[in-house]
Amino acid sequence: MQTFADDLRHAIRRLRVQRGTVLIAGGMLALAIGITSAMLTIVDHMLWRPVPYRDPATLVTPYIGTEPNDISPYVTPDVVRAWRESGAFSAVAGMVQQPAILDGQDGLTSRSAVWITPGAFEMLGVSPLHGRTFLDGEGRPGTDDRVIISESVWRKEYGSDPQIIGRRVQLSGDQVIVVGVMPRAFRFPY
Numbered sequence: 001m002q003t004f005a006d007d008l009r010h011a012i013r014r015l016r017v018q019r020g021t022v023l024i025a026g027g028m029l030a031l032a033i034g035i036t037s038a039m040l041t042i043v044d045h046m047l048w049r050p051v052p053y054r055d056p057a058t059l060v061t062p063y064i065g066t067e068p069n070d071i072s073p074y075v076t077p078d079v080v081r082a083w084r085e086s087g088a089f090s091a092v093a094g095m096v097q098q099p100a101i102l103d104g105q106d107g108l109t110s111r112s113a114v115w116i117t118p119g120a121f122e123m124l125g126v127s128p129l130h131g132r133t134f135l136d137g138e139g140r141p142g143t144d145d146r147v148i149i150s151e152s153v154w155r156k157e158y159g160s161d162p163q164i165i166g167r168r169v170q171l172s173g174d175q176v177i178v179v180g181v182m183p184r185a186f187r188f189p190y
Helices: 001-015 019-049 077-086 122-123 150-160
Strands: 096-105 105-115 147-151 168-171 172-180
Touching: 096 150, 122 150, 147 150, 150 172
Parallel strands: 147 172
Antiparallel strands: 096 105, 096 168, 168 172
């Protein structure tokens, strides 16, 4: 035990004299720990916890454009309708991510929102925690006042109200009817 204590004292004295070596060794150790943590995070999300969709390998996002620097994943509703009717795809859904202003129990808050066509949840193979998804025909004029909220919005903004389904809420200045609550694990494929 005495030899170990002597070796430790000797090592500390040497490190005090060679501070540059200590800084380089500490930096390399920190870098190695950071890279290892990043890689384990990526492996965790890509392999151990796969995306919460049915058949994620079949999902595609087409990009449209005439120039290599002028491509966009956004198309008009007419194009989405034409793709659906073409028979070239097993299912087609349109999704646009935009912010929305939500009037919850804590007042107005800005939240990330996704405007989608009916059938998108079924295409992704996900079911709501409460309520239902959008019905065929909803989203057209007169039926565009339906909304499905996330579990985190339901819990934070509405206090996990069990009567939320069928309730009218204020969303970006419009009155909408909550028809479903999606589970916390669900995320849109961006």
